[in-house]
Amino acid sequence: MYEVKTKENDNSVIEFIEKVESPKKREDAYRLLDIFTETTGYQAKMWGPSIIGFGSYHYKYATGHEGDAPLVGFSPRKAKISLYFAPGDRKRDELLERFGKHTSGKACVYINKIADIDVEVLKELIVQSIDFLKETYPE
Numbered sequence: 001m002y003e004v005k006t007k008e009n010d011n012s013v014i015e016f017i018e019k020v021e022s023p024k025k026r027e028d029a030y031r032l033l034d035i036f037t038e039t040t041g042y043q044a045k046m047w048g049p050s051i052i053g054f055g056s057y058h059y060k061y062a063t064g065h066e067g068d069a070p071l072v073g074f075s076p077r078k079a080k081i082s083l084y085f086a087p088g089d090r091k092r093d094e095l096l097e098r099f100g101k102h103t104s105g106k107a108c109v110y111i112n113k114i115a116d117i118d119v120e121v122l123k124e125l126i127v128q129s130i131d132f133l134k135e136t137y138p139e
Helices: 013-018 023-040 090-097 119-136
Strands: 044-047 051-054 057-060 066-069 072-076 081-084 108-111
Touching: 013 023, 013 044, 013 051, 023 044, 023 051, 023 072, 023 081, 023 119, 051 081, 072 119, 090 119
Parallel strands: none
Antiparallel strands: 044 051, 051 072, 057 066, 072 081, 081 108
């Protein structure tokens, strides 16, 4: 049976950020930690080995696959910083048009550095994602 690898764990968020090699990316990770914590009201938790997540929700698909995931999160990866928001909401696409320099996949938005984006739009994306997921997957 398939087992989800990205689970909430008790690893230290600060220790993880301290291991980020690039000083600039480490600085951006601390800034994102502050922004996400302040905007969500949730304490940061590690999800898997490299995702810093905030809050959680339980999903169940029509296929029967189910699990838990953070409502929002980020990961300061080597190449880019990954931001995790809910996919599939039109409002997200509208916000991304004003977000600044980024690329995006289904659930991830990738940035090089915080200086490339509009932090106020980032906060809107965080709130929109949480609202969308809480509505889509009520407890």
